Amino acid sequence: MLVRTPAARTAATLAAATLAALLLAACGQDDDPSVATPSTAPTSVAPSSATPTAPTPTVTGTPSASATLAAVDRQVTVTIAKKRVDPPTGRITVSKGQSVRITVTSDVADELHVHGYDLGARLPAGTPGSVEFRADKTGLFEVETHESELVLFQLVVR
Numbered sequence: 001m002l003v004r005t006p007a008a009r010t011a012a013t014l015a016a017a018t019l020a021a022l023l024l025a026a027c028g029q030d031d032d033p034s035v036a037t038p039s040t041a042p043t044s045v046a047p048s049s050a051t052p053t054a055p056t057p058t059v060t061g062t063p064s065a066s067a068t069l070a071a072v073d074r075q076v077t078v079t080i081a082k083k084r085v086d087p088p089t090g091r092i093t094v095s096k097g098q099s100v101r102i103t104v105t106s107d108v109a110d111e112l113h114v115h116g117y118d119l120g121a122r123l124p125a126g127t128p129g130s131v132e133f134r135a136d137k138t139g140l141f142e143v144e145t146h147e148s149e150l151v152l153f154q155l156v157v158r
Helices: 008-028
Strands: 057-060 075-082 085-086 093-096 099-106 110-114 118-124 130-133 139-145 149-158
Touching: 008 110, 057 110, 075 149, 099 110, 099 118, 099 139, 110 130, 118 130
Parallel strands: 075 099, 093 149
Antiparallel strands: 057 075, 075 085, 099 130, 110 118, 110 139, 139 149
């Protein structure tokens, strides 16, 4: 493409610079959940009604009572202690379009990762970390920790 006028050259240069900046910014966003901002405060404290033989993590279908947080359709709370996941690993099914909040507390520093959505959060030892997102992709997605390589549960979006 041949640009002859100074105004057209300037517009083309600006367009190229904007495109380059967008591409460079996208390259800085990788699948590493350590780039996510960690949650520094618990998003909710749900009483554990799961027994040691519970097949799936605790899920509540009601919005959080916290006035400072937006309402979510599904809340999932998981605790990790001595490499044991509580409630035990299982599947959680949500409907496409629902908002989901996953809160994990680990006894050791780790990273939470939601595959397929490429979301993550740091998990400082003993401090809850959360991710919140709209389940807009259908399929089966593993939710795991990176350092300890524990599968917390499988998220099914239908």
